Amino acid sequence: MEKLLEIVGLKTHFFLDNGVVPAIDGLDFWIGRGETVGVVGESGSGKSVTALSIMGVVPNPPGKTVEGEILFEGSDLLAYDAEQMRRIRGKEIAMILQDPMTSLNPVFTIGNQIAEVFMLHGGKSHPEAIEGAIEMLQVVGIPNPEKRVHEYPHQLSGGMRQRVMIAMALSCTPKLLIADEPTTALDVTIQAQTLALMASLKDRYKMAIMLITHNLGIVAEMCQRVVVMYAGKMMEEAEVESLFANPMHPYTRGLLRSLPGVDRKERRHQRLVAIPGIVPNLLNLPKGCRFSTRCEEHIGICKEEEPPLFARDRHRVRCWLMKD
Amino acid sequence: MEQEALLRVTGLKKYFPVGKGDLFKPKEMVHAVDDVSFEIKKGETLGLVGESGCGKSTLGMTLLRLTEPTAGQIWFEGKEVTRLSKGEMRSLRRQMQIIFQDPYASLNNRMTCESIVGEPLSIHKLYTGRERRERVAYLLGKVGLGAEHGKRYPHEFSGGQRQRIAIARALAMNPKLIVADEPVSALDVSIQAQVINLLEDLQNEFDLTYLFISHDLYVVEHISDRVAVMYLGQIVEIAPKDELYSSPIHPYTEALLTAAPVPDPTAKRKRVLLTGDVPSPIHLPSGCRYHERCQRRQVDCLDGVPELVFVNKDHAVRCRHF
Amino acid sequence: MDIDQPIRHVDAVAFQFSRIKKRIFRKKYLKIYVGGSIFLALLFASLLAPIIAPHDPAKLDLTLKLLRAFESEDFILGTDNLGRDLLSRIIYGSRISLLIGVVSVLFAATLGALLGAISAYFGKYVDELIMKVVEIFLAFPFLLLSIVIMAFLGPGLTNIIIALVLSRWVQFCRLVRGEVLSIKGRDHVVAAKALGAKDMYIIVRHILPYTMPSLIVMCTFEVALVIIYESSLSFLGLGVPASVPTWGTMLAEGRTYMMAAPWLSVFPGLAIFVTVLGINLLGDGLRDVLDPRMRGR
Numbered sequence: 001m002e003k004l005l006e007i008v009g010l011k012t013h014f015f016l017d018n019g020v021v022p023a024i025d026g027l028d029f030w031i032g033r034g035e036t037v038g039v040v041g042e043s044g045s046g047k048s049v050t051a052l053s054i055m056g057v058v059p060n061p062p063g064k065t066v067e068g069e070i071l072f073e074g075s076d077l078l079a080y081d082a083e084q085m086r087r088i089r090g091k092e093i094a095m096i097l098q099d100p101m102t103s104l105n106p107v108f109t110i111g112n113q114i115a116e117v118f119m120l121h122g123g124k125s126h127p128e129a130i131e132g133a134i135e136m137l138q139v140v141g142i143p144n145p146e147k148r149v150h151e152y153p154h155q156l157s158g159g160m161r162q163r164v165m166i167a168m169a170l171s172c173t174p175k176l177l178i179a180d181e182p183t184t185a186l187d188v189t190i191q192a193q194t195l196a197l198m199a200s201l202k203d204r205y206k207m208a209i210m211l212i213t214h215n216l217g218i219v220a221e222m223c224q225r226v227v228v229m230y231a232g233k234m235m236e237e238a239e240v241e242s243l244f245a246n247p248m249h250p251y252t253r254g255l256l257r258s259l260p261g262v263d264r265k266e267r268r269h270q271r272l273v274a275i276p277g278i279v280p281n282l283l284n285l286p287k288g289c290r291f292s293t294r295c296e297e298h299i300g301i302c303k304e305e306e307p308p309l310f311a312r313d314r315h316r317v318r319c320w321l322m323k324d
Numbered sequence: 325m326e327q328e329a330l331l332r333v334t335g336l337k338k339y340f341p342v343g344k345g346d347l348f349k350p351k352e353m354v355h356a357v358d359d360v361s362f363e364i365k366k367g368e369t370l371g372l373v374g375e376s377g378c379g380k381s382t383l384g385m386t387l388l389r390l391t392e393p394t395a396g397q398i399w400f401e402g403k404e405v406t407r408l409s410k411g412e413m414r415s416l417r418r419q420m421q422i423i424f425q426d427p428y429a430s431l432n433n434r435m436t437c438e439s440i441v442g443e444p445l446s447i448h449k450l451y452t453g454r455e456r457r458e459r460v461a462y463l464l465g466k467v468g469l470g471a472e473h474g475k476r477y478p479h480e481f482s483g484g485q486r487q488r489i490a491i492a493r494a495l496a497m498n499p500k501l502i503v504a505d506e507p508v509s510a511l512d513v514s515i516q517a518q519v520i521n522l523l524e525d526l527q528n529e530f531d532l533t534y535l536f537i538s539h540d541l542y543v544v545e546h547i548s549d550r551v552a553v554m555y556l557g558q559i560v561e562i563a564p565k566d567e568l569y570s571s572p573i574h575p576y577t578e579a580l581l582t583a584a585p586v587p588d589p590t591a592k593r594k595r596v597l598l599t600g601d602v603p604s605p606i607h608l609p610s611g612c613r614y615h616e617r618c619q620r621r622q623v624d625c626l627d628g629v630p631e632l633v634f635v636n637k638d639h640a641v642r643c644r645h646f
Numbered sequence: 647m648d649i650d651q652p653i654r655h656v657d658a659v660a661f662q663f664s665r666i667k668k669r670i671f672r673k674k675y676l677k678i679y680v681g682g683s684i685f686l687a688l689l690f691a692s693l694l695a696p697i698i699a700p701h702d703p704a705k706l707d708l709t710l711k712l713l714r715a716f717e718s719e720d721f722i723l724g725t726d727n728l729g730r731d732l733l734s735r736i737i738y739g740s741r742i743s744l745l746i747g748v749v750s751v752l753f754a755a756t757l758g759a760l761l762g763a764i765s766a767y768f769g770k771y772v773d774e775l776i777m778k779v780v781e782i783f784l785a786f787p788f789l790l791l792s793i794v795i796m797a798f799l800g801p802g803l804t805n806i807i808i809a810l811v812l813s814r815w816v817q818f819c820r821l822v823r824g825e826v827l828s829i830k831g832r833d834h835v836v837a838a839k840a841l842g843a844k845d846m847y848i849i850v851r852h853i854l855p856y857t858m859p860s861l862i863v864m865c866t867f868e869v870a871l872v873i874i875y876e877s878s879l880s881f882l883g884l885g886v887p888a889s890v891p892t893w894g895t896m897l898a899e900g901r902t903y904m905m906a907a908p909w910l911s912v913f914p915g916l917a918i919f920v921t922v923l924g925i926n927l928l929g930d931g932l933r934d935v936l937d938p939r940m941r942g943r
Contacts (some may be wrong), residue, residue, distance in 0.1 A: 067394075157601040187375035188539065189598045192583040196597060216512060237620030239588045258517035259587055260546035271524070272546065274517035278482045290344035389838055416841035430833035434855050434936075444841040493841070 001032030003071075004208050005093075005176055007175040010068035012046075015061065019283045020159075023049040023063070025232035028309070031176065036202065036209040038223035038240070040216060040255075044279050045229040047212045051178045055095055056085045072176075075146045082297035091121040094169035100161035110137075114319065117171045136167040139204075141197060151169030159190035173205050174283070180212045195222060216259060220244060228252050231280055231290045238315040248317045251275070269318045272323045289320065297321060329363035329399075331501055331576055336360045336396035338379075338386045342606060354605050356382040357404030358557035360396070361632070364501070369534040370529065371565070373541060373580070375602055379557040380537045387535070388420050388645050389413055391585045400501070418448060421494035422475070423505035427486030431478040437489055438474035439466070443610040444496040466529075467522060484515035488522065495526065503535045508543060517559070520547060541584045545569055553577045559632060563639040568581040573641045575620045612643070619646060678935065681927025686923055692740040701731035703738040703891050722800050724909050726899070736917050742803070742886055743893040744921065746876045747869040750810035755865050757811065758818025759857065765819070766826035776819070778931040781842045791880060796884040806885050810872050821864055825857040858936065862929040866873065870922040893917050 004241055007027055024046045031037045041047045052058045052063050056077060070077040071283070077088065089095075097103045105113060111117045113135055115129035126130065132151065135147040137145035140163040153161055162182065183191040199222060202209055211222055219226055219240065228236045228251065236249040247253045254275040277294040280286055286293045292302040301307075302321050308323040338357040339489045354380040387398060389405060398405040400420065408416060415514045431440055442460045443449050456629040461471050467488040478486055479593050481496045487507060494502055504523065508516040524547065526532060538544050544551055545565060552562040553576065561574040572578045579596040598617050603609050609616050611626035618625065623646060636642045691698060700720070707729040718724075723732040764777035783791065792809045799805035829835065830853060838852045877894020879885035886892060893914045900910030 042514060158602055187602070188541070188583040189579060190601065192585075192595060192597055193599075195585070196595075215585065216513070216587040220587050220589040220591070221585045244587065244589050245533060255513055256587070258514055260517070260520065260542045272517040272521055274521055275514040276518070278484060278515070279512070385836070388840055389840055404665070414842040414844070417840060420835070420840075422840045424833045424837065429838050431840075432834045432855075440864050443843075447841055447843045447847070490837070493837070497841075532660060 001035060003030045004035075004073065006030040006069075006071040007050075007054070007090075008069040008071065010050070010053060010065065010070065011044050012049050012058055012063060012065045018286075019069075021282045022232050022285075023282065024053065027068070027229075027234055029227050029234060029237055031208050034206050034208055035225065036211060036223045038219035038226045039210060039212045039229060039261045040214060040219055040226060042214060042279060043093055044231065044282060046232040047229050050229075051095060051180050051210070051212055054178060055089055055093065056080070057089075067299045068320075087121075090117055090174070091172045092174055093176045093178065094172070094174040095167045095178040095180065095183050096162070096169050098184050100158060100165045100185070101153065103165060104161060106153055109150050109152055110156070112170050114149075114164070114171055119170055120208065121172045132171065133167075136171050137164070139170070139194075139201070140164070140167045142167075153320055157190075157248075159186055159193060160184060162190075162194055163197065166201070170207075171203060172261075174207060176186035176208045176210065177202075178212070179215070180209045182211075184213070184215070188284075191218075198222070201253060215257065216244075224262070230257070231282060231285065233290060233318060235291065235319070236307070236315060236317050242314060246315075248311070248312065248315050248322060249291075250295045250321070251291050254294075289318075328366060329367040330401060332363040332399040333387065334397050334399075336383070336386060336398065337394045338382055338391060339394045349593045352606050355379075355557045355608060356605060357386055357393075360554075360557075360559055361564060362531055362552060362559060364535060366500075366533055367527075368549040369536055369547055369550040371544035371579065372535060372537045372554060373539060373551060373616065374554035375539065375580075376510055377602055377605060378554040379605070380554050381505050383554070384422065384535060384537050385505060386507045388417070388422055390422070395440070415448070416499040418444075419499050420501045420503070421497070421499040422503045423487070423490050423494050423507045424504060426510050427483050427490055427612070428478075430490050431486060433478045435477075436474065437469070437476050440489055440493045441496060442558075444493060448497060454633075457593050459496070463495055466495065466526065467492045467516075482515075483511050484519060487511065487519055491519075491522065491526070495530070498530065499532070501533045501535070503537070505537045506539070507536075509538065509540065516543070531640070535555060541581060553580065556603065556608065558629075558642060559614065559640075560614065560641070560642045562632075563641075567639055573639070573646045574614075574643050575618050576614050579617075579619065614643075662737050669907025675931065675935070677927045677931030679702055681924045681929070685928055688740055688924065691737050695737050695741060699731075699734035699737045701734040703730060703734040708729060709895055715937040723913050724907070726896075726910055727903060727907075732896075735896060736893070736913055739891040739893045739896055739914065740917065740921075742874045742890060743876065743918070745803070746807060746810065746892075747873045747921070748925075749805045750814065750872050751865050751868045753807070753811045754814040754868065755818045758815035758820075759822045759854060759861060761815070762819040762822030762852055763800055763826045763857070767830055767845065767849055767853065773823075778821075780816050780819055781794060781811070788875065789812050789882075792875070793882070796879065801884055801886070803886060806876060806879060809879070809884075810875060813875075814868060814872060817868065818861070818864065821860060821900060822854075822857050825860060826853055829853050829856050851876060855936075859933050862911055862933050863926075865921060866926040867931050869925050870918060873918055873921070889928075915924060 007029055010024055010027040011022065011307065012024040027050065029079050030253055039047045039050060044318040047056065054070055054077070058065060065078060072088070072092065080088065104110070111130055111133045114133035115126065118124045118129035118132045119126065134145045134149050137148055142148050142160060142163055158166065182198070183194050186194060198209070213219060213220070223240050226237065227234055230250065230251050230298055236243065236247070236252045239324065243252065244256065257273040258275055260272055275294055280290060280293060286303070288305055289295070289307050292298045295302065299320060307318050307320045309316045309318050312322050327451060336357055337359060339353040339355055342354055343350040351385065360383060362370070372380050372383065386393045393406060398636050400416065400609055438460055439608065442464055445456050445459060460474065462474060464471065469485065469488055469492070478489070481489065507523070508519050511519060520543065523534070527534060528541050534589055536544060536547055548565050550562065551568045552559050553574065554560065561568065561572065561577045568577065569581065579598050582595045588624050596619055600617050611625065611628060612630055615621050615625040624644060630642050632640045632642045709729065723736070725731055759778055765773045791813045795809040795812055796805060799808060835848060835852050838848045874894050876892060877898045878884055880892060880895045881898050897911055898916040900914065903910050
């Protein structure tokens with residue numbers, strides 16, 4: 001598959017009063033054209049900062065991308081100046097966020113907000129842009145788009161607002177859509193609608209999606225490949241069937257085991273297998289592997305040296321157990 | 325074996341006024357809980373699922389009279405809770421406790437962990453001095469926290485640990501019933517399992533009864549004995565867990581169950597995709613409240629709200645067509 | 647830091663001491679130190695006024711009137727139109743001004759915060775009633791209200807404090823009511839209710855501490871206001887007798903000579919400014935330290 005986006009050795013750190021937080025600490029992965037890649041992790045894993053780094057909108061200060069390359073269609077986004085980046089954002093790479101209420105401006109009609117994208121990147125006039133907005137609302141399945149286009153965000157339900165966000169993101173037919181927890185704020189039935197919409201639009205626009213989520217169910221449903229992150233590093237990367245069938249990193253295994261309802265067919269009431277302990281403080285990471293403090297399979301070297309990525313059966317795994 | 329009901333609720337209603345009405349415009353009401361009846365047996369866990377705004381949290385609060393019900397009765401161990409005076413209610417609170425969703429909001433961040441857990445004891449003047457300290461240490465131990473945590477403030481704990489503190493506080497007075505309102509929804513996946521296991525262990529050890537409120541169908545399935553499904557302020561289906569998950573009767577239950585994404589990429593999905601949003605709880609749809617979104621809608625669905633009908637001894641459903 | 651470890655008594659004392667030492671010499675206490683020193687200095691100045699003041703503040707000497715500041719060694723800050731030493735008058739003035747400023751704001755804040763919290767917490771009729779009273783107080787301009795109160799009570803220090811408390815508590819009440827309306831629905835308050843706590847316990851323990859930050863900021867503003875209001879009352883002959891110097895009256899008198907003798911109003915003004923700054927810093931610092939989230943930063 002042709003690589004659309006490739007991230008090489010990315011490090012984004014936050015420089016705080018009480019130390020440096022390595023939110024992303026050396027990240028390598030790629031997304032192919034038209035591919036959906038899931039990025040999973042718990043809070044503090046760095047999954048959202050990855051999205052911000054790609055878009056070049058890490059809050060600075062205190063954050064800064066200190067190392068690495070973000071290659072988009074072969075050219076390094078980190079070398080772009082502000083104006084070049086502005087032309088990429090929204091047009092080539094678009095983003096939707098978790099909370100559609102705070103990401104829409106409450107004082108403009110949704111039509112004007114979508115039209116703005118057309119005017120910024122498409123160079124269209126206002127009436128043309130409003131036409132475009134109506135068309136986009138139709139695409140994302142909002143009933144009565146001619147009427148809705150004149151409404152304000154607060155007049156729409158949460159699910160409708162997320163559709164408006166998707167419409168805005170897709171209005172310039174980006175090649176890559178970054179979706180950061182797009183359905184976390186929505187109810188299950190609305191989540192199902194939104195995911196179905198995203199899947200159909202992906203086929204229609206032939207775009208790639210980087211889907212950031214903590215919900216492994218969504219990953220299983222939507223993605224072709226998965227990147228599992230933990231405390232700023234990628235722990236495992238594999239194709240989705242293979243990852244769920246044969247998780248190789250103890251963390252991935254732990255995550256899958258801790259889900260209620262996975263072994264549903266057995267219908268036995270058994271205790272959940274929890275991962276013990278808590279996520280380490282990024283200011284004070286343990287020596288060696290950062291999962292070693294919670295890992296039940298750790299061996300001597302785990303607490304001494306940080307494992308590199310090992311390639312095995314089309315998985316890439318950051319674990320010493322995969323060494324041979 | 326027929327067990328007595330620890331909690332019995334009949335015809336419970338809670339309406340909230342919205343805005344201020346005036347002489348010419350009557351006040352509009354949010355029908356947050358509208359004619360809910362059920363019971364929970366001693367030692368069992370009743371799961372309560374539904375989407376946001378369906379009234380499940382309000383129901384939990386109303387059960388403990390943290391908001392006063394508009395109508396209906398609540399019976400706890402044969403006592404009518406809804407008739408108790410303020411003082412009687414205060415002492416009954418030792419028996420019924422609540423755990424909230426957001427462990428960042430539910431603890432007073434100006435108190436140490438120790439004083440938070442010990443607060444119920446001092447409110448009810450249960451233990452003093454050394455005994456209280458021992459009790460607090462015991463409770464912290466029970467929820468997996470150490471004595472060294474006692475002097476710390478909530479902001480020094482992670483979300484999961486804070487939820488443990490909240491659980492210890494709820495346990496302090498040996499309650500019989502705990503209403504757990506989305507207790508794991510704000511937690512990371514790997515921490516969720518820890519807290520669920522803890523809740524189950526405590527239930528076994530202290531013979532607790534839970535009303536477990538959640539939007540997460542898998543979590544509810546795991547922890548509950550019976551499950552009630554709420555939609556727009558009403559229970560639309562209530563049944564033992566296995567029965568509800570394997571053969572749901574109400575079309576909404578069916579849609580809800582199939583909507584949750586399965587963490588298994590090889591699973592074949594036959595999803596009932598609902599159209600539209602949950603209607604406003606202010607201007608309720610006429611007839612069956614679900615008919616606008618229902619995949620099996622028929623003409624007579626518009627003829628008034630259907631009753632909650634028992635299909636068998638334990639399985640009731642609010643739908644005319646089954 | 648291991649708290650489990652059994653610590654021998656001597657060690658424990660040494661440990662505690664080192665901890666206290668470490669805590670004291672931290673940057674975040676700077677505000678408290680600076681603010682506290684200013685406040686303490688003012689307090690001492692007012693208590694020890696007869697000792698440290700170079701002259702009798704009431705002694706007239708028209709031969710020495712309107713001496714410029716910093717020109718005479720004897721009268722460092724100059725003299726006023728009646729030849730009284732400005733420095734001595736400022737030092738003596740601190741007695742009344744500080745007393746009135748601090749005491750009336752403390753009382754007004756306590757009264758206002760309690761009523762505001764009760765009003766918001768209980769809502770319904772209680773709220774209606776308290777808010778109606780607040781509106782009545784607000785309907786009268788401050789001076790009119792104070793004049794009416796003073797007319798009833800007669801002049802005097804206690805009465806002026808009562809008048810100021812009665813006219814300023816409303817501001818605190820409205821502020822706290824607004825804050826409590828949003829705090830009372832928070833989970834930790836509901837949790838306390840679920841534990842069976844009584845209403846006043848919840849208000850004092852779980853609600854009022856959360857209003858402290860804004861309350862403290864408001865207090866520091868109010869101290870300055872009250873010091874100036876006192877002068878208005880004294881100016882009208884309703885306050886303390888004219889012979890007793892206060893910063894407010896000095897400021898008011900100095901205004902007449904603003905062009906000819908600016909020092910007459912500048913120095914009392916500066917005194918008020920420094921007082922407010924000190925109280926402000928102290929309040930700010932205390933707020934940070936009292937908030938456990940800021941600890942250990």
